[in-house]
Amino acid sequence: MTDIASLVKEFREYVRKMKHYEEAVGVLYWDLRTGAPKKGAAGRAEVIGELSGEMFRMAVSDRMGDYLDRLSEPHTFAGLGRIDRKIVEECRREYERNRKIPAGKYQEYIVLTSQAETVWEEAREAADFPRFRPYLEKIVETNLEFIGLWGFEGHKYNTLLDMYEPDMTVARLDQVFGELKDKLVPLAAEIREAEPPATGFLHMNYPKEKQKEFSLYILNQMGYDFAAGRLDETVHPFATGLNPGDVRITTRYLPNDVGSALFGTIHEGGHALYEQNISPELAGTPLCTGTSMGIHESQSRFWENMIGRSREFWHCYYGELQRIFPAELGGVPPEAFYRGINRVEPSLIRIEADELTYNLHIMIRYELEKELFAGTLKVKDLPGAWNDKYREYLGVEPENDAEGVLQDVHWAGGSFGYFPSYALGNMYSAQFWNSIRQAMPDFSERVARGDLLPIRDWLSGQIYRYGKLLTPSEIVRKVTGEDLTPSYLVDYLERKYKDIYRLS
Ligand code: ZN
Numbered sequence: 118m119t120d121i122a123s124l125v126k127e128f129r130e131y132v133r134k135m136k137h138y139e140e141a142v143g144v145l146y147w148d149l150r151t152g153a154p155k156k157g158a159a160g161r162a163e164v165i166g167e168l169s170g171e172m173f174r175m176a177v178s179d180r181m182g183d184y185l186d187r188l189s190e191p192h193t194f195a196g197l198g199r200i201d202r203k204i205v206e207e208c209r210r211e212y213e214r215n216r217k218i219p220a221g222k223y224q225e226y227i228v229l230t231s232q233a234e235t236v237w238e239e240a241r242e243a244a245d246f247p248r249f250r251p252y253l254e255k256i257v258e259t260n261l262e263f264i265g266l267w268g269f270e271g272h273k274y275n276t277l278l279d280m281y282e283p284d285m286t287v288a289r290l291d292q293v294f295g296e297l298k299d300k301l302v303p304l305a306a307e308i309r310e311a312e313p314p315a316t317g318f319l320h321m322n323y324p325k326e327k328q329k330e331f332s333l334y335i336l337n338q339m340g341y342d343f344a345a346g347r348l349d350e351t352v353h354p355f356a357t358g359l360n361p362g363d364v365r366i367t368t369r370y371l372p373n374d375v376g377s378a379l380f381g382t383i384h385e386g387g388h389a390l391y392e393q394n395i396s397p398e399l400a401g402t403p404l405c406t407g408t409s410m411g412i413h414e415s416q417s418r419f420w421e422n423m424i425g426r427s428r429e430f431w432h433c434y435y436g437e438l439q440r441i442f443p444a445e446l447g448g449v450p451p452e453a454f455y456r457g458i459n460r461v462e463p464s465l466i467r468i469e470a471d472e473l474t475y476n477l478h479i480m481i482r483y484e485l486e487k488e489l490f491a492g493t494l495k496v497k498d499l500p501g502a503w504n505d506k507y508r509e510y511l512g513v514e515p516e517n518d519a520e521g522v523l524q525d526v527h528w529a530g531g532s533f534g535y536f537p538s539y540a541l542g543n544m545y546s547a548q549f550w551n552s553i554r555q556a557m558p559d560f561s562e563r564v565a566r567g568d569l570l571p572i573r574d575w576l577s578g579q580i581y582r583y584g585k586l587l588t589p590s591e592i593v594r595k596v597t598g599e600d601l602t603p604s605y606l607v608d609y610l611e612r613k614y615k616d617i618y619r620l621s
Pocket of ligand 1: 384388414417
């Protein structure tokens with residue numbers, strides 16, 4: 118064996134070991150969320166903390182630095198295969214980022230955010246922003262310090278964006294969000310004036326067991342592989358990809374809201390299809406995951422909205438839903454059901470938002486985060502700025518900070534730069550939707566007859582199998598032939614909602 122080959126083999130074993138720790142943490146975390154005994158939680162958190170610490174140490178170790186230096190040597194690097202080159206780049210990114218933060222400082226920050234989450238919970242309960250404010254100030258301040266150490270180009274917020282959506286910048290987001298806002302704010306206002314579809318039938322008594330039966334049925338139809346996954350229940354639904362052979366999802370059944378578990382399950386199912394179909398070549402490497410938060414979210418939203426909330430989908434599956442819920446839906450015509458599940462309602466709470474106004478909730482958060490890191494907005498002025506934007510974009514105003522600035526946990530956890538991924542996911546999904554309909558001219562007919570597997574397979578071949586081997590912008594360009602463009606989402610939403618709300 119040549120020197121390079123044995124070096125690569127050793128490096129691969131090293132990263133595989135890190136991936137094994139990650140998988141162990143994933144299983145422990147899943148177990149904690151899905152029914153581990155309460156009294157075990159504290160001890161379990163310690164185990165998770167210790168394994169995570171070990172992963173972190175391996176990622177920033179001198180040994181890692183040595184591997185990266187040797188493998189990056191031009192002659193060696195040129196001889197590496199495509200996957201190994203990408204693994205080196207990926208590990209380098211993590212290594213550089215994490216080595217720049219002094220260990221003590223990082224530890225302090227972890228303690229700060231975990232305290233902040235507890236205080237945020239109390240503050241939200243009491244609708245008391247001033248209680249949370251000093252923690253948030255400290256979190257923003259620490260992030261600014263980190264940005265100083267990491268460095269930034271253009272706007273300080275770019276460095277935070279890059280953690281969730283590589284290559285995304287404020288300049289680009291201002292442009293795409295600006296276009297989106299110009300179209301969606303008036304559309305939402307027009308809809309507010311129109312007669313809303315009835316939704317009472319979605320809130321009858323829907324027994325949990327029957328909801329579960331339908332959720333399992335739909336996941337099977339989507340091509341979710343139950344031999345490589347399972348469905349459980351949690352308060353906050355999530356998907357976790359341990360490896361492509363073990364991708365688990367959770368959902369929550371509300372007895373008086375049939376849409377909650379139904380669309381939540383399809384959403385997490387979309388995330389899971391991505392993880393189940395990553396190429397086996399990437400297993401055991403840091404590339405075996407979605408390429409970005411935004412692309413991941415595009416898949417959950419593609420399945421949830423573009424497929425799961427389409428007229429064609431319910432043309433196929435409504436009969437089965439009526440069969441399971443004859444008393445609740447037997448007398449509701451398919452068109453009424455379709456309009457009901459697509460009701461648009463400008464509201465205060467992001468997680469309850471429909472697919473149109475959701476984007477506006479995100480833009481508000483993006484604009485506030487950007488200003489916080491530009492230094493043009495102070496934490497103390499956040500609640501007022503928040504309320505002003507809700508009035509302007511959505512025509513609603515929070516009565517207190519619990520239903521305003523305190524509603525999301527993200528800032529307490531220090532996740533600045535994360536929110537834009539949700540709206541990016543919506544834009545990517547509409548752009549992919551346009552491409553798949555060109556590649557598959559009978560796309561609508563397929564959905565209408567429940568022939569969903571070719572759709573899953575197309576997405577696998579175009580997106581899923583690459584994992585992190587391609588960047589988000591490379592994926593978008595490869596699949597759609599152009600860069601991210603908000604006009605596909607605008608067209609999709611305008612066409613869909615003008616039809617549903619019978620606007621001219
Ligand atoms: Zn999601």
